[in-house]
Amino acid sequence: MGNNRPIKTKCWIKFLEFKNCKYISTEASHDKWKCPGCLRSIIHRQKDKEIPAFHINSNLITMGISKAEFLEWIKENC
Template identity: 60%
Template structure:
């Protein structure tokens, strides 16, 4: 898995209770419960590189395995 579709990532964020806050340039900013910082990604692209996803998962306190299991079932 090299990248994730933006639509799948947004669906996962909503599933986790995150809310959209703003867009600055091409970057979307989301706020998630219990996050250490805002979740930021390129919303204008079709896909997001997996290393960006994994960095945001760390901020969310979500395990990679939990994310990949969710993606396999929902995207």
């Protein structure tokens, strides 16, 4: 899996749940999640089948997780 490919939405949600993030609400088709230790909410559009790589990257920065760690988790769990 390349570093700049979109990620399936259900796999991203599975990752958020693995990291103990909690769904908060949906506003204007964007789902808002709160993760432990994050100052900002994690935002994505669940109605899309895939989440663009740049959205994943910015959310990983917010979570303090490296792209390499995320891709390794994806490889093992999705």
